[in-house]
Amino acid sequence: MEGCIDDLCRQGDFDRWQFRYDNALTEGGETVTGQILERRRGLRETLLAVKEHSDRRLAPGSLRNKEHRDRQRSSRRRTGQDFR
Numbered sequence: 635m636e637g638c639i640d641d642l643c644r645q646g647d648f649d650r651w652q653f654r655y656d657n658a659l660t661e662g663g664e665t666v667t668g669q670i671l672e673r674r675r676g677l678r679e680t681l682l683a684v685k686e687h688s689d690r691r692l693a694p695g696s697l698r699n700k701e702h703r704d705r706q707r708s709s710r711r712r713t714g715q716d717f718r
Contacts (some may be wrong), residue, residue, distance in 0.1 A: 639653065639654065650688065651681065651684075651685060651688035655678060655681045655682075655683055658675075658677040658678045658681060659671055659675055659677060660674070660675075660677075660678065661674045661675075662674055
């Protein structure tokens with residue numbers, strides 16, 4: 635889902651953080667199924683907490699996954715946990 639939101643923002647030239655913030659469910663808000671949210675969910679507070687990091691450009695998913703795997707393998711080798 636998040637990848638779809640990123641694609642939509644890229645295609646429409648929207649700010650990814652602002653798009654999520656503007657569309658975040660809030661107390662008293664109504665979901666697409668008609669449910670009224672009776673208490674806060676904390677989504678906007680969470681988005682505010684990560685705002686300063688939101689402008690970081692993410693690589694395509696396959697590249698991020700490869701970089702993550704490489705870091706994990708490197709870490710395992712250093713700690714002797716690489717069983718391959």
